[in-house]
Amino acid sequence: MTPLHRLKPAFWDHMDDSGNYGGLNLKRKWKLIVLLTSILALSPLIIMTLVDFSLTRRTIETESNTRMQNSLHTLAGIMAAAMADNPSSSCAETLWQKALHQLNTGPDNDLFLIDDTGEPVTPSFHYGKDPDTGQTALDISRFSQADGIVDLQTPDGTAVLAGYAKIKGTPLTLVQLRQADWLKDLWLKPRLKMLWFLCVSIVLILLSIMGMATYLVGRIHTSERRRIEALHHEEHANRLASIGRLASGVAHEINNPLDIINQKTGLIVDLLTFGKGQWPDQRLLPLAGDVLDAVKRCGTITRQLLDFARHMEPSVEPVNIEEVIAQALALVETDARQRDIVIQVGPIPAVPEFECDRSSLLQIFLNLAENAITAMESKGILSIEVSRTRTDQVTITVSDTGKGISPEELPKIFEPFYTSRSDRWGAGLGLAITYGLIQEMGGDISVKSKVGKGTRFVLTLPVKATRQPTADGALHLPKSDIPAGSGSQDSPQGEPDVPRQ
Amino acid sequence: MECNTRRHGDHQRKHSDMGLRILLVDDEQEFVEALSERLQMRDMDAHAVFDGPTALAQVQSHPPQVMIIDLKMPGMDGIQVLRQVRQTHPLIRVIVLTGHGSEQDRKNCMDLGASAYFQKPVDIDELNTTIQKHLENEPTALSAPGHFDPSFDTGGGRT
Numbered sequence: 010m011t012p013l014h015r016l017k018p019a020f021w022d023h024m025d026d027s028g029n030y031g032g033l034n035l036k037r038k039w040k041l042i043v044l045l046t047s048i049l050a051l052s053p054l055i056i057m058t059l060v061d062f063s064l065t066r067r068t069i070e071t072e073s074n075t076r077m078q079n080s081l082h083t084l085a086g087i088m089a090a091a092m093a094d095n096p097s098s099s100c101a102e103t104l105w106q107k108a109l110h111q112l113n114t115g116p117d118n119d120l121f122l123i124d125d126t127g128e129p130v131t132p133s134f135h136y137g138k139d140p141d142t143g144q145t146a147l148d149i150s151r152f153s154q155a156d157g158i159v160d161l162q163t164p165d166g167t168a169v170l171a172g173y174a175k176i177k178g179t180p181l182t183l184v185q186l187r188q189a190d191w192l193k194d195l196w197l198k199p200r201l202k203m204l205w206f207l208c209v210s211i212v213l214i215l216l217s218i219m220g221m222a223t224y225l226v227g228r229i230h231t232s233e234r235r236r237i238e239a240l241h242h243e244e245h246a247n248r249l250a251s252i253g254r255l256a257s258g259v260a261h262e263i264n265n266p267l268d269i270i271n272q273k274t275g276l277i278v279d280l281l282t283f284g285k286g287q288w289p290d291q292r293l294l295p296l297a298g299d300v301l302d303a304v305k306r307c308g309t310i311t312r313q314l315l316d317f318a319r320h321m322e323p324s325v326e327p328v329n330i331e332e333v334i335a336q337a338l339a340l341v342e343t344d345a346r347q348r349d350i351v352i353q354v355g356p357i358p359a360v361p362e363f364e365c366d367r368s369s370l371l372q373i374f375l376n377l378a379e380n381a382i383t384a385m386e387s388k389g390i391l392s393i394e395v396s397r398t399r400t401d402q403v404t405i406t407v408s409d410t411g412k413g414i415s416p417e418e419l420p421k422i423f424e425p426f427y428t429s430r431s432d433r434w435g436a437g438l439g440l441a442i443t444y445g446l447i448q449e450m451g452g453d454i455s456v457k458s459k460v461g462k463g464t465r466f467v468l469t470l471p472v473k474a475t476r477q478p479t480a481d482g483a484l485h486l487p488k489s490d491i492p493a494g495s496g497s498q499d500s501p502q503g504e505p506d507v508p509r510q
Numbered sequence: 511m512e513c514n515t516r517r518h519g520d521h522q523r524k525h526s527d528m529g530l531r532i533l534l535v536d537d538e539q540e541f542v543e544a545l546s547e548r549l550q551m552r553d554m555d556a557h558a559v560f561d562g563p564t565a566l567a568q569v570q571s572h573p574p575q576v577m578i579i580d581l582k583m584p585g586m587d588g589i590q591v592l593r594q595v596r597q598t599h600p601l602i603r604v605i606v607l608t609g610h611g612s613e614q615d616r617k618n619c620m621d622l623g624a625s626a627y628f629q630k631p632v633d634i635d636e637l638n639t640t641i642q643k644h645l646e647n648e649p650t651a652l653s654a655p656g657h658f659d660p661s662f663d664t665g666g667g668r669t
Contacts, residue, residue, distance in 0.1 A: 264609030265538055268630035272544035275634050283551045308631045315612075315629075 016219045018227050035226050035233075042222040050214050058207050062200055069196040074158050077172040077185060082156050084108050085174035085183050092179050098130065101181055105131045108183075118187055119169075125149065125180035133186075152182055161186070252424070253445065260314035267307050274300045328367050330395055330403070331357045337374035338393075341382055348387045355394040360403055363472050369446040370470075376439040377407040377466055384411030384464060401472050408465035414458040422456065530641070531572075532556040535565040535591060536580040536607070545578075548634055554641075562586030566594055573599055576641055581608040581615060589618065596623045603644050607632055 018039055088104045105122055112120055121133035127149035151159050156174035163169055168189040175182045278297045338352055345352055374393075381391045389410040398404045414422060423444040447454045452470035532554050536542035542558040549556035557574070559565045563586055565579070577595060581588035592604050606619045609630040616627045625644045628637065 261610045264630040265541070268609065268632060269538060269541040269544070271631040272541055272548065272634075276544045276548050279548050279551045279634075304631055312629070 016216065016223055018223045018230065035230055038229075039222050039226045042226065043219055046218045046222070047215060050218065051211055054207065054210065054214075058203065061203070065196050065200060070192055073192055073195070074170070074172070077170075077187065078156060078158055078174075080112070081172045081174040081183055081185055084111075085156065085176050088181075088183065089177040089179070092176060092181075096179065101176075101179070102131060105183075112185070118185070118191075120183070120185045122176075122181050123149070123184055125182075130181065133184075149182075152184075160189070253441075256314040260311035263307065264311055267304060267311070271301065271304045271308075274304065325364050325366055327362070327364050328370060330360060330363055330370075330405075333367065333370050334374055334393060334395075337371055337378055340375055341378045344379075345382055345391065348382060348385065348389075350382055350385055350388065351390045353390055353392040355392065357395045358397050360397060360472060363403060365450050365470065369450060373443050373446050373468070374407075376443040377468075380439055380443075381407060381409035381411065381464070384413075385409050386411070389463075398469070403470050403472060405468040405470065406465060407468070408463060410463040413460040413462055414456070414464055415460050419456065419458060423454075530554045530576065530645070531574040532576045532578065532641070533565060533568055533574040534558040534578045535560075535562065535583070535588070536578075537561060537583040538580070542580075545634075549638075552634075552638055562588070562591040565591055569595055569599055569602065574602060575645070577602055577604045578607050578637075579604060581606060581619075582610050589622065592619060592622050592624060603641075605637070605640065605644075607637075 018035070088101065088108075091104055092100055101122060105120070109120055112118060119134045121129050122131045123129050151161070151171075152173045152175070156172075158170060158172045161169050161171040163186065169186040170189055170192070172185040172187070173182050274297050278294065278301070281294050281297070334354060334357070338354070342352070378391065378393075385391070391407070391409050394406040394408075396404050396406075423440050444454060447468060447470070450470055452468060454466060454468050456464060456466050458464040530553075532546075532549055534542045534546050534549075534556060536545075536558070537560055539558075539560055542560065546556040546558040557568070559568055562583055565577070566586075568574075569577070577591075579588045579591050588606060588608065592606070595602055595604055600623070603625040604623070605626045605628065606615075606624045607628045607630065608615065619627050626640045628640075
């Protein structure tokens with residue numbers, strides 16, 4: 010699992026079940042969670058940084074401006090005092106040179122004097138003294154007050170901050186230029202470090218938010234899927250149970266008329282064999298035999314139906330799995346040998362505490378083995394493996410190399426009367442009975458199949474049988490052939506009549 | 511088979527000269543008449559009645575050696591008949607033959623002292639064999655009347 014997978018929900022690309030779990034749009038949920046949490050977590054951070062940024066900037070600017078203004082003011086004061094004694098331009102120049110020495114001048118920090126027309130009277134880095142250079146004079150109108158600071162654009166296009174102070178008693182004004190960028194260095198560089206820190210934290214926060222949202226929504230997704238699977242499972246089980254109820258009711262009702270046919274035909278046979286009377290037709294006896302055969306078949310089917318829906322308290326007892334498997338395989342061995350099928354049984358771990366209903370387990374193995382042999386028809390391998398996956402669970406795998414089950418058929422195989430066999434004995438109840446028995450034991454069965462490759466049934470059975478209470482207590486239909494009012498003995502409320510003796 | 515019937519049935523012929531006396535109780539008249547005729551053909555003195563009270567009256571007046579009863583009958587059901595017969599005539603062997611057999615029914619019937627339990631459709635030979643077999647072990651089995659468990663006398667354990 011790459012780190013990217015932790016950030017992206019597993020269901021993102023292929024939403025199963027039309028992407029909507031019972032009204033839960035998980036994609037939208039994920040987006041909403043990420044968006045809201047990001048806004049909540051990041052906006053205070055960003056706002057605080059921005060406020061801090063602008064505050065620092067303003068403070069530093071104000072401070073440096075004040076300092077510049079103060080120093081200019083002081084210089085101008087000194088110059089004014091000196092010039093009051095000696096009001097000559099040479100004096101002014103001397104004073105300026107002194108001031109230049111004091112200030113750390115350069116192109117970034119320019120100090121010069123201008124007269125009342127705005128022409129520089131001393132050399133400047135940005136404003137030449139020589140009118141031949143064609144440089145325009147400073148716009149004197151900007152320097153309206155005794156001193157102050159204004160933004161200026163020098164002739165060579167540099168944005169500067171100009172501090173000025175008029176020298177009292179003279180037409181001269183002391184001007185200091187400072188590049189606007191120069192200030193930036195003061196506050197921007199430390200701030201940039203902060204900015205980096207901010208960016209890194211934003212990325213980290215976003216990643217963790219996405220990771221968390223993915224995890225949470227993934228959990229919702231999984232549990233939702235599990236819930237739906239459980240619902241499907243339950244629905245399936247319920248359907249099987251109701252089919253079982255119907256089936257056993259039908260079987261019970263059919264048994265009565267079936268035995269009438271059975272006995273009447275038997276009587277015909279008896280009359281023909283015991284009576285020694287005249288045989289009306291030679292074919293009569295074989296015909297009656299055919300009827301009896303058919304009755305036997307019907308009887309087998311009704312018995313299977315009743316097995317499927319049987320309602321009996323299984324006698325839970327310690328069971329040796331190996332023994333039961335051997336017993337089941339012994340019953341199918343002949344059939345397997347005839348079809349050239351090899352039976353492989355893997356090493357069976359000893360599960361001494363395994364408990365269940367022995368006959369149910371036997372029937373489960375028998376049904377699965379018969380099913381596998383039928384699927385293979387001829388030549389193939391039937392393998393049974395038993396492993397203990399958990400302390401409280403035994404996993405049994407029964408696989409064959411038969412014709413397999415198509416994906417369309419797969420969901421139907423545990424339904425009663427579903428059969429792929431065309432011969433007359435396949436009532437399609439084997440797997441349905443198996444399913445019912447496993448459910449009764451509190452176990453589960455799953456099937457995987459590939460057409461042409463084979464089928465694998467995986468059973469999980471609890472080591473200690475936890476019997477599931479079956480809802481189908483009375484598996485009877487109302488008896489239709491009893492006249493109304495005579496009272497059905499099968500209904501719980503239909504109290505049997507008091508004996509008349 | 512028929513020889514067996516005579517040989518093992520010899521000491522049972524206290525009630526009838528015709529052979530083993532069997533009473534069939536079932537509300538399915540067609541069925542029970544056919545079955546009774548078939549048993550008669552196998553040298554048994556079979557009679558058919560169609561409800562519980564008649565059967566009990568027959569038992570009083572003309573006790574059979576074997577009774578074959580259905581469980582589900584209108585009026586009085588097979589369980590009640592079985593219980594009554596076990597109380598009044600513990601020597602009579604009762605075979606239950608029903609189309610509505612659940613495991614619980616089988617258990618109940620066996621607990622109440624039924625000798626055998628069959629589910630329809632039944633094979634006549636199987637039934638015959640069972641009748642003979644149970645008559646063979648009769649003396650020992652019937653010497654223990656405690657076969658009947660009074661705890662089941664609670665209106666029937668049927669669901």
